[in-house]
Amino acid sequence: MSEVKLAAETRSDFGKGAARSIRRENKVPVVLYGHGTEPQHLTLPGHELLLALRTPNVLISLDIDGKGNELAIPKAVQRDAIKGFLVHVDLLLVKRGEKVNVEVPVQTEGDLAAGNFLLEHVLNALPVEAEATHIPSEVTVSIEGLEAGASVLAKDIKLPSGTTLAVDGETVVLQVLAAQAEEAAESADESADA
Template sequence: MSEVKLAVQTRTEFGKGAARRIRRENKVPGVVYGHGTEPVHVTLPGHDLLLALRTPNVLLSLDVDGKSELAIPKAVQRDAIKGYLVHVDLLLVKRGEKVNVEIPVHTEGELAPGAYLLEHVLSTLTVEAEATHIPESVTVSIEGLEAGASILAKDIPLPKGTSLAIDEDAVVLQVLAAQAEEAPAEAQEETTEA
């Protein structure tokens, strides 16, 4: 798991106007909270944060007024049209502490020959892992699966030190038989008459 260092500044201005001024300076307003402490409103470097958030569940080493803190992204708000960062919520963590996070589910292999569809019922899996050892993703083999087959959360191999934080019988992937559309009855009669 990667750890990214960011120098952040505390802020005292709040509201839309202040947030817009911060964004014009290519920075992102945010809040850091956790461990029973008062929330700290901060300003983060926009480009560095954007690059860091490309890694799922990245561990951020924050330098807040000379004090070093570890945090993970809890909520990230983006502009709906342009995609730039609007606001970020960061959760304080400690080394060795367990946290619940969502990790992406990837597949490998090919389904059995035939017209089958793979449905991702859950695209992410909620797991409990140590804050400094959060897996980036899990990979599931779908090799040779046929229609009607499903993969449950308990069937997915998890990295050492990671456990499920959802119902183990939750369906993550399922294989469906592709259904061909039937031609309307009138159209079939016309083709037989012709």
């Protein structure tokens, strides 16, 4: 889990016009909320925030107007559909030692058994509960030797210490399917011959 420090400024102007002028300055309008506090409207440097958000579930240490640090995790990120720049970000306030529910990317290692098999990611990210300062960056699942019909359930995935599942253990995360493209091509050839 990486922690990124960013300098934040409070903002008092709201609406589309104010947001556009903030983005013209290469900054991003942000709302920080959580723990029953009033939402704080902030401005963060655009490039630094974009780099920080490349890490899944990044922990952001905000220095708000040079007065003190707050810890937050990204809750919602809005990007421009065409150019990809950040339009708006919602951050959730967290405390050290607090448990949070997040989704952790699922990575695979190893090779499927020999044959024409397909690996289907039913869940690309696994919902887990972890301490805010110790969120795993990913979970790795071995698919070595799996054949058609095999599946990996959430309860079968080894999680780092201090991390628990936030989904039913019987939930299918990965499954192996037999490829059917060749069979469809053969039946099309047979009907063409007839």
